Amino acid sequence: MRTFAAIAAILLAGAGCVPTVFPLRTPAEEAAALLVRAGSTITLSESPLGLAGDWFQAFGHGNTRVVTLERWELPHASLRWVSEEKIETEASKRAREAFEALPPAPVGEIAPKPPEPAYDAVTRAGEAHADDLDDGDGLLLPAAWTEGEDVSRDGRTLLWLSRAQYDSLVATRVATVRFGLFDEELAGAYEALAGFKSFIESLNKDAPSSTGKPDFDAMHADEQWGEYRLKVDGEEISVRTVQAGNWFARIVVLANPENPLVLQVKLTPAAYGPDALLSPATAFARSFGYEVVSITTK
Structure with missing residues (x-):
């Protein structure tokens, strides 16, 4: 239009x-106008290690997940999701490992080129619902969404902050936002992901703490409003956001109390360490973050 x-x-x-x-x-007006309803879709792209999802998509590591709202009657929400993942084939893994095992080429000889990676497309689907979008305190990240199961948990708000969290973040610049990494109720979903245990061990070792226990949940908002670009109903726009974080992770939230959608979740450099791309924990870190790339409201 x-x-x-x-x-x-x-x-x-x-x-x-x-x-x-x-x-x-204005971005503030765009954010206020961005409402969802039953039938709306939200497309997510992985944003592993805080790097842009498009970068990883280009190299075959990115996943796309399409979320369709089945119900949106605050404080209740129900959704179904479909994800498309690129999984490296076993033959490709063997070829890559064989190449990595080759000795360096001596001076004067042309080094062999690395093999082109090959991937299989894998489609998964599931569903989830939330009944605590008024006062829940924990996100339920896509990393914990299990194929073919309803992964709903009490107090979990899926991809949104609860109204209480949003109001606290805007009014006081502090809110408790649980990611569930240490929650027993989500342990099975997270532990099934490659690299989870290594990731947790690294966090416990490197996390700053004045009390002897790392604080993963207290999120502190930036002083100023932020902006975020995405496509809404096929048109690229900028929306006003609330940006918050701690030593472990950062989130970007749509500045709309009626639709406080978490547009982006990413780890901080301190969380995944200086050797992130070589760490055993990288496999889990890849699946932790995401970013919203488009929304269809109609």
């Missing part, structure tokens, strides 16, 4: 007419 209005204004001006001005909405 806004694109059509701009074209119409140019044509009218060229014809000697005085065009009607269609002001573009």
Whole structure:
């Protein structure tokens, strides 16, 4: 609609007419207008290690997950999801390992080129619901969504902050946001992921603590509003956001109390360490973060 209005204004001006001005909405107005309902879809891209999802998609590591809202009647929400993942084939793994085992080429000889990786496309699906979008205190990240199961948990708010969390974050710049890494109820889902135990061991070893126990849950908001770009109903826009984090992770939240969608979750460099790409924990870290790339509200 806004694109059509701009074209119409140019044509009218060229014809000697005085065009009607269609002001573009500010990021704050875009955020306030971004509401979802039953039938809306949200497309997620992995954002592993805090790097852009597109970068990992280009190299075959990124996953795409499409979430469809089945119910949206606050404080209740139900969704179903479908993910498309790229899994390296066993033959490709063997070829890569064989290449990595080769000795360095001596001076004067051309080093062999690494083999092109090969991937299989794997599709998975599941569902989840939440009944605590008013006062829940824990996200339920896609990393814990199990194929073919309803992964709902009490107090979990899926991809949204609860209204209480959002209000606290905006009013006081502090809110408790549980990720569930140490929760017994989610242990099975997380432990099934490669690298989880190594990741937790690394966190417990490196986490800063003044009480003897690392604080993963207290999120502190930035002083200023932020902005985030995504596609809404096929059009790229900028929306106002609340950005918050701690030593472990950062989140970007849509600045809309009626739809406080967590647009991005990513680890901080301190969480995954200086050798992230070589660490055994990398496999889990890859699946931890995500970013919302598009929303269809209609």
